[in-house]
Amino acid sequence: MSGEHGEGIVKGPALEARGLRCSLGGRTVLDGVDVEVPAGALLALVGPSGCGKSTLLRALAGLASLDAGRVQIGGRDVTDLVAERRRVGLVFQDNALFGHLRVDRNVAFGLRHLPRAERAALVAEMLELVGLGRLARRYPHQLSGGEQQRVALARALAPSPEVVLLDEPFGALDESLREDLGWEVKSILERRRTAAVLVTHDRHEALTLGDRVAVMEVGRIVQHGTARDVYRAPASRFVAGFIAVASYLRAADGSEVLVRPHQLRVVEGGPHSVERVEFLGPTHRYTIRTSAGDALVADLGPDAPLAVGARCDVEVLAR
């Protein structure tokens, strides 16, 4: 294993960025963004398309230029360093493997500074790590999409970067493969004790894989915390709705209370009406139009499903 990390010794955040500002073609893309990733942790950066999350990643890697702000990687200020000197790993959705190079040469690409024998050993180790030792001499186009993505990860990890940046790495894969590969990548990163930033627009992926989750909205990070915090105590209606399906109940004093679908049960008969019924497998999801005109989403209901248009009422279950 690489000896460059003081193993198990926590020495401050792997990545820390403050006050990042960036504009492209007159449009502000990053508007004062702060990011912090503790050593060995995985930060999931989630937000709708166009919110600036990919630009943020590129700025951290040194590929997009900043108007203001500082970036520190492993305690070292890299703001003025070009991409090739920042020592970060990068994995793209389209894997960006070098098509003219074999798998092992791809992985060795960032290891030019090492002596030949050491390089070969490290490449073998990385390929074993991602479970592709037997494919070392293949060309990228001879691999499946999942295998290609693993090679890309091995290539990014090989130079032992302080932090790996993953830009929608599973976006191009089948759903069934996505989840498995997601967990595998997380466990590999944990074994290597490498910090990572995972950019995704998939909230499920963000919540399940991220030790921490940052939610972005038009150039700003609007919430930053553990997955549990973000889910349970969203900072805004935007976060609440983006991270999971959200309904709001009006309290007597006029304030609104967030409820998730599993906290609501639909009962037959009442002032409201069923607008839509979706079969989810174990349950049905009801969209209810209240007499006040609000929409509520509930996952619990009677054994025999209600029909669209049926009169109904809603009960709130305790958390």
Added chain:
Amino acid sequence: MVRSLRFRDTSSRRRIAALVVASVAAAALAACGGSGEGDGSRQVVTVYTGRHYGIEAVFEQFTAETGIEVRFTTGSDPELRERLIAEGDNTPADLVIAADAANIDLAAAAGVLASVDSAVLADAIPEELRSADGTWFALSRRLRVIMYSTERVDAPPSDYADLGDPAWKGRLCLRPSTHPYTQSLVAGLINNLGTEAAAGIVQSWVANDPLYVNSDTDIVKAIAAGDCDVALANSYYLARLLGEDPALAVALRWPDQTGAGAHLNVSAAGVTAAAPNREAALRLLEWLATSGQKAFSDANNEFPADPSIEPAAVLVAFGSFTADTASVRELGRLNPEAVALLSAAGYE
């Protein structure tokens, strides 16, 4: 324009890479090998020549007789002249040979030819066939004559002006105005008859709806094939084609025999103003004007500039004639006017 092309298919790639490497290496090797020229020990004279038909053998003969090597590059007269003007003092050219009097005269006017004072040249070349200031000397003569079909024409036209007779409407072949031969002929008409009369003649040709053929050989062939009945072409083309096919039903007529004479143009040469090997250049020029003149003229079936030298046998067979010797030195000066006149007359 970005031009993107791609076919789908992927397989082995090594062979291509090897091919590229091999071809690049070959090119590099070839480039290194190709740069050597001239070993310096032999005397060399460099020639830009607009006359290239059979010229190599003539130069070889010169080298055999004098030991002076001839390096030459061929091209069209005007382009070689432009190159000479651009190169100025740095030109490698010692001698320029042009296939047209106007072109050599334009070069002289641009100041790239040197004045040569040589008794040999003055003796060999008649005065009307060399420039007054000694910048150029004619080496051979050619005549632009009337050609006609011996099958379809009983009374061939006798003057250039006769080609404008409505009788020849749709039966006339001419060379386009882009060619120096046409320009030079019209310059001669201007010199002899004045601008207005020359313009009248050219307009009468154009009114006959001539077929413009961009090659004298093809003009003779067009007569033989029945595409036209009368035409203007240089005499030596007929000589050459009769050599190939003695039964060719085309004959020539010397024009303007009662007037200025048949239009005469020359191949001429001059020593360049910046000649690096001036002495050798003069030697070649003098040789071409004397012992080499017959070979130079015969190579293209032209009449030698020196009337005392016997022309090629095929030319003798055409009979004797009067030529417009007086206009030769004026052709360069009148060339722009001739071009403008042709243009204004709608001559293609």
Added chain:
Amino acid sequence: MSRRRGSLLGWAAILVVVALAGAPVLVLASSVLDPSTGIWAELWQTRLPGMISETALLLAAVVTGTVLLGTSLAWLVSAYSFAGRRVIGWALVAPLAIPGYVGGFAWLDTLSGVVGARGVRSLWLCAAVLVLTLYPYVYLFARAAFADLGASTVAAARGLGTGPVGVFLRIAVPACRPAIAAGAALVAMEVLTDIGTVRLFNVSTLADGVMRVWFGTGEREAATELATALTGVAVLVIAVERLTRGGARHARRQAGAAMAPQQLGRAGAAAALATCAAIVVVAVVVPVARLVAWAVETTRSGPVATVAGGVGHHAGSTLLLASTAAVVCIGLGTLLALAVAHRGRSARAVGRLATLGYAMPGPVVAVGVVVTLAAVDRWRWLPAGVVLVGSLAGLVFALAVRFLAVGYQGAEASLDRVPPSMVDSARVLGSGSTRVALAVELPAIRFGLLAASALLFVDMVKELPITLLLRPFGIDTLSVWVWQATSESLWAQAAVPSLVIVAIGMAAVGLLLVALERGAEVVS
């Protein structure tokens, strides 16, 4: 802030290449600043209107003809499967190897026998001959674009009740419009700068007018002004092509499987093969047969001493010059494209200046280069005895000025297809711009560069006016031999060198096709 260290170096590379390639063109174009009004008034009253209308007619006819012919042949070969498709698909590109001036005189002679010497000299026959020599440009681009057409798109159209003709006209052609327009723009460039073919057919175009004014009257200023105007027309053509292309920079490969060619029945296959074969016969076999007949004739009657050295010497000169110049063009073009890439629109605009030589007739570029090199020679800072005019270096430089566009645009279009993420990955893995270029970008575009090199090589083998004016002593190419014979109307004696040119060109065209089949992303 991230700073690109190679930034200054890259801009320096751009400026040096552009200055080198653009200088001769700008030297000529600067004459516009001091217009010579007299000759213009005269030209305007005499030939200019005719030249403009003939140029416009010829351009319209040839572009229309090549687009119709090239696109339909490409569709036939892409959308249908029939016996002999591969071979005939190759053979349809073969006219690229036949220089216009050779095809021109072979055709002129052949057609004269059919319609007579008067009938053959028409703008329409000239256009027909040009269509037959130039359609492969459109064919190649259309074929490449059709190969990228998604099977699902075609299937969807079929499902909506569109017949085969409908799929071609309503789906394939609109989808591949940018590629077809790119091919058509190339054709337009060739037509605008052609001199050899139009002269043979007595068509008086603007390019021919430049030659008339320049070499007929020695009016260099007026000629260069006309040449600059011609370049303006060419730039306009490019602008029109860009507009036609719309928003798409180039046709992206559609997602999913490629369209599978439809197997034709016996009658259909025979008809398809016969159609393609007929075109090949007309475009290649007829002129080549005419050349072969001439070649036999001259060997029987014994060679006439127009040139010394024979086929070996001339072919050697041609190969040396063509490969050197092609390598230089592809090298400089790639360097420029790499330097321009990732530098935004302004860099691209500057880079484009280096391609102006492609929009000028060869003889004009030749004289522009002579004037420029001669000026350099006069500065006398070169080592003693080194003179650029008339040197191999000078000639290669001139060819680069004229053809850099082919190398540059080939490399640029290939680079456009390299995913930006690939370059970013390499940088993040510690590579500076030089290593990114050498280890990632160049390998990724290698087939595109090979294809562009092959096309350049063919262009160089066919090139005449620049080689004629600037060749060093001892370099006598096949095209010069052809010129020496044809300028004396000795068509038969031009046959042997013409056939060798065609043979060398065919070999290079073969290499081009191999490159394309192996996945060349792009050709010039």
